[in-house]
Amino acid sequence: MKNKNGICPLCGKENNCAMATGADPHSCWCMSLKVPEELLDRIPKEIRGKACVCKECVEKYLNEK
Template sequence: MTTLAAVPGLIDATRCPLCGKPNRCAMEIERETGQTQPPCWCMQVDFSRAPLTNLPEDMRGLACICMRCATGESPPQG
């Protein structure tokens, strides 16, 4: 599977750069819509199990990872 993050120069800040699924980042939603959002889910998640080493250095800090990747959960089977 190729995500936008895998294509140089094309970063979709609304998608997780690790799995390509929507990251549901409230801060990005607010930036795009101009509508105030509640605090993002990421402000209360422990990222210590996130596989951030799988993300190339030059792609870090450009898009939020999703909750599943942030918590180190395995992708759903099927």
């Protein structure tokens, strides 16, 4: 997912996305952690595919299951 501003669309905090910083996308934390589709569905439709969820939101979601 491409995110120009590096902000998580769910919590508004920094998402630490490698792509947002211009780093190699393969170095991003999300390459080693699967982001559940159910969580991605929570992203507002107008920014889906344009914003990355942060690791903390992914971990919180997984711990709630």
